[in-house]
Amino acid sequence: MELNSRNNPQSGDLLISEPFLQDENFVRSVILICENNESGTFGLILNKLSILKLSDVIDRFHHLDQTVFVGGPVEQNTLHFIYLGNQLFDHSISLGNNLWWGGDFDELKDKLSSNEIDLDYFRFFLGYSGWSEGQLMEELETDTWIVCQLKESKNIFTSSPDDLWKIILKNMGGEFKHLANYPIDPRLN
Known part of the structure; x- marks a missing residue:
């Protein structure tokens, strides 16, 4: 993973929260940027599990016990999804590196059924x-986020959500390591 230009995060890049960010929505979060344009930015937190399973969210799929993030x-x-591999x-x-965001939901349900x-x-x-518009750029200027390019998409799916933040920073090396x-709270150290 490489540090990307702070001024221009792209689709497929990751936002890594700085270590002391205390916003409960984003503490130690890793966010995949899916869209960044003049209207604003859309991303998905990769390492925050919900208490729900896919079977709780999509009717008729009671056998699917995959955790929803x-x-x-x-x-x-709203329900969103990403996947690795060829376009399905x-x-x-x-999003680059064989990583895909979304798609036809009816097709997804058909493929899940079969x-x-x-x-x-x-x-x-x-x-x-x-x-x-402009909000993410303001946060980047105040060092709320570290932007890096995702080089190995498979890590998103194979790393423990609890460890993903640390793994990515360590892989970035240097000061990020x-x-x-x-x-989380240096006063407790």
């Missing part, structure tokens, strides 16, 4: 993280 505090009544659905958006997809390489999210070991 909290994508962010915005519109938590119409309207999926490429067991055509490997759920190990899917992540489902309730809600999303969003920034209005040291940030991975900062305590």
Whole structure:
């Protein structure tokens, strides 16, 4: 993973929260940027598990026990997904490195019904993280986020959500490797 230009995060980049961010929605979060344009930014928190399973969210799929993630505090009544591999659905958006965002939901349900997809390489999210025009840039200027390029998409799916923040910082090396070991509350150190 490489540090990206702070001034221009792209789709497929990661936002890593700085170690002392105390916003309960984003403490130690890793956010995948799905869209960043003149209107604003859309992203999904990769390491915040919900208490729900996919079977709780999609009717008729009572056999699916995959955990659903909290994508962010915005519109938590919406379901989003990413997946790794070849494009499987119409309207999926490429985020680079064989990582795809969304797609035709009816196609997804059909493929789930026929067991055509490997759920190990899917992540489902309730809600999303969003920034209005210029808002993310302001947060980047105040060092709220570290932006890095995602080089190995598979890590999103194979790393423990509890460890993802640390793993990414350690893989970035240099000063970031040291940030991975900062305590959440330095007063308790």
